[in-house]
Amino acid sequence: MVLLNLFSLCHGKLSLTGSLYNSSHKKPFQNKSKVSKREDPELCETEGHHPHPIVIVGAGAAGLAAAAILIDVGCHVEVLEAQDKIGGRAFSFDTSSNFPGVDGGAHYVLGGKYNSIISSLLNILELPPMVEVGGDEVYFSKRSSLEMWMSTNSRKELLSNNEIDITFDIESMLQETLRVVWSEWSASVGTDISIAHGLKSAFARLPEFSAFTKATIAWHHYLKFNYSLGAEPALLSLRDFMDTNYTSFYKNGVANNAIIRGGMQVIWDALVEKTGMVVQTGFQVVEIREGPHGVIVRGADDSEIEASAVIVTVPLGVLLGNGIIFEPPIENLKFGNMSTLGIAHVATVILKYNDNSFLKDSSYHGMGYISSNEWLYYSNSVKEGYKSPAYETFYLTESAAREIKNVDHTVVSNKFEKILNEIHGTDAFYPADAIYVSDWNTNEFFNGTWSYVPVGANSSARDVYAEPAFEGRVMFAGEATCTTMPGTVHGAIASGFREALRIIKSPSRWHVRYPSMNIPCHHTL
Numbered sequence: 001m002v003l004l005n006l007f008s009l010c011h012g013k014l015s016l017t018g019s020l021y022n023s024s025h026k027k028p029f030q031n032k033s034k035v036s037k038r039e040d041p042e043l044c045e046t047e048g049h050h051p052h053p054i055v056i057v058g059a060g061a062a063g064l065a066a067a068a069i070l071i072d073v074g075c076h077v078e079v080l081e082a083q084d085k086i087g088g089r090a091f092s093f094d095t096s097s098n099f100p101g102v103d104g105g106a107h108y109v110l111g112g113k114y115n116s117i118i119s120s121l122l123n124i125l126e127l128p129p130m131v132e133v134g135g136d137e138v139y140f141s142k143r144s145s146l147e148m149w150m151s152t153n154s155r156k157e158l159l160s161n162n163e164i165d166i167t168f169d170i171e172s173m174l175q176e177t178l179r180v181v182w183s184e185w186s187a188s189v190g191t192d193i194s195i196a197h198g199l200k201s202a203f204a205r206l207p208e209f210s211a212f213t214k215a216t217i218a219w220h221h222y223l224k225f226n227y228s229l230g231a232e233p234a235l236l237s238l239r240d241f242m243d244t245n246y247t248s249f250y251k252n253g254v255a256n257n258a259i260i261r262g263g264m265q266v267i268w269d270a271l272v273e274k275t276g277m278v279v280q281t282g283f284q285v286v287e288i289r290e291g292p293h294g295v296i297v298r299g300a301d302d303s304e305i306e307a308s309a310v311i312v313t314v315p316l317g318v319l320l321g322n323g324i325i326f327e328p329p330i331e332n333l334k335f336g337n338m339s340t341l342g343i344a345h346v347a348t349v350i351l352k353y354n355d356n357s358f359l360k361d362s363s364y365h366g367m368g369y370i371s372s373n374e375w376l377y378y379s380n381s382v383k384e385g386y387k388s389p390a391y392e393t394f395y396l397t398e399s400a401a402r403e404i405k406n407v408d409h410t411v412v413s414n415k416f417e418k419i420l421n422e423i424h425g426t427d428a429f430y431p432a433d434a435i436y437v438s439d440w441n442t443n444e445f446f447n448g449t450w451s452y453v454p455v456g457a458n459s460s461a462r463d464v465y466a467e468p469a470f471e472g473r474v475m476f477a478g479e480a481t482c483t484t485m486p487g488t489v490h491g492a493i494a495s496g497f498r499e500a501l502r503i504i505k506s507p508s509r510w511h512v513r514y515p516s517m518n519i520p521c522h523h524t525l
């Protein structure tokens with residue numbers, strides 16, 4: 001653990017631009033805590049020694065989580081956010097707009113109620129419990145409510161229950177064989193291979209299946225890896241997939257999914273509200289440099305804030321694109337490690353229908369589709385929890401994800417209408433009443449969707465990324481820095497907690513207070 005130096009006592013210039021997201025000072029995060037900040041002010045390392053704030057760059061899950069902890073223990077915190085809204089890659093549409101409570105980015109709480117980070121947060125913030133919607137549990141034990149569509153160039157249709165069963169049985173065999181392939185490969189050759197390479201070798205060891213079955217399995221892998229890990233299997237590291245048990249933190253290996261009532265945004269709004277956090281929106285940080293008495297954070301309009309410490313939570317794509325200049329520069333070793341990580345390109349298209357009569361009554365259904373040019377490949381819709389109107393979410397990957405932003409909305413809507421009717425064999429679908437197309441890949445404040453480990457790279461690069469710079473005064477958080485739970489909301493939150501705990505004097509007290517949120521981001525912790 002790197003401890004901050006005690007900084008000098010000079011007053012810094014505080015010059016703010018943009019607007020405050022929420023300046024109201026209400027109840028603290030842990031308002032029921034027996035340890036209030038007044039009773040125990042020395043909890044914050046810098047409190048009482050230095051008047052400069054701890055600056056958090058980015059108001060996504062990581063930044064807001066870090067800020068909440070620091071405020072909880074009595075630190076002076078400023079959160080700077082480039083956009084005019086908070087939540088980052090887990091923002092939801094405003095309830096007064098076209099898409100009430102619908103998530104633009106992250107949507108599923110992986111593990112559902114077993115996700116102790118999000119469950120505890122909802123509890124502390126006095127928010128209603130999440131809505132369980134299935135996910136892996138539906139896949140593996142309640143298949144009757146799962147709808148799967150299969151697509152090849154010649155066949156686009158719903159799989160029968162028998163075909164679904166066969167698909168999953170073969171999938172299980174394939175996963176086991178993949179493990180054997182990997183252990184033999186790593187013992188004999190020792191290098192990494194791609195997931196696609198591993199799957200091909202595993203398939204070769206299994207008895208022949210029909211062309212349809214093979215195509216179904218191929219579809220399933222595209223769906224699974226392309227969406228859940230963010231890149232096609234040919235780009236993904238098999239070593240990382242085998243080494244990282246992405247669901248280990250969900251107790252008992254159950255990986256049921258859930259959604260937040262009202263969307264992810266209600267968590268961020270409640271965090272700001274309950275802590276009295278000040279978020280400066282419209283403040284794009286362009287430079288972080290060493291100052292005479294602390295760290296200087298410069299905005300795009302040249303205004304500057306002097307900070308005692310800085311936690312940088314912007315996405316990896318922003319840092320690799322030099323969206324923030326560091327002076328002195330981030331050392332080569334660190335930057336080199338960060339550069340080995342991949343950045344996924346996934347885009348979301350959300351269609352809103354005022355009439356939801358075409359949806360089934362099941363609380364969750366998913367379907368997959370690969371068009372010949374891979375224009376789209378996965379969709380799901382949630383009726384339960386949203387009732388009416390209904391939403392269909394489609395995920396696009398790779399080049400389609402980058403290009404979608406330039407396609408006219410009417411064209412997008414018509415294309416999806418055609419595909420849905422083709423698959424369903426009906427004309428029940430009509431052009432959507434409203435449409436949202438995400439811009440994760442073209443927006444300079446994201447430059448991609450989430451991080452992944454490409455073939456040949458190593459997840460330990462995330463740990464190097466997470467090492468502090470500027471002799472411990474500049475810290476890094478965000479999903480890409482969380483080795484155990486990357487690319488997730490809870491991973492981002494855990495990374496924010498991790499960096500906040502570097503700063504405060506007695507992190508163990510926090511661990512005792514919130515044991516269920518104390519999930520390490522680092523394999524060796």
Ligand SMILES: Cc1cc2nc3c(=O)[nH]c(=O)nc-3n(C[C@H](O)[C@H](O)[C@H](O)COP(=O)(O)OP(=O)(O)OC[C@H]3O[C@@H](n4cnc5c(N)ncnc54)[C@H](O)[C@@H]3O)c2cc1C
Nearest residue numbers: 058060061062082088089106107108285478479488489492
């Ligand atoms: C389409 C999509 C679907 C997803 N689905 C899920 C899911 O179902 N479940 C799940 O757990 N996770 C999911 N994720 C991943 C999850 O959303 C992210 O891992 C998590 O939200 C990242 O949080 P963060 O704090 O690390 O980064 P962010 O949320 O990106 O926050 C960083 C913030 O920094 C701001 N910023 C950028 N540059 C600057 C600058 N120069 N100055 C100031 N501020 C700046 C950004 O505007 C942003 O608000 C999904 C992501 C996407 C995009």
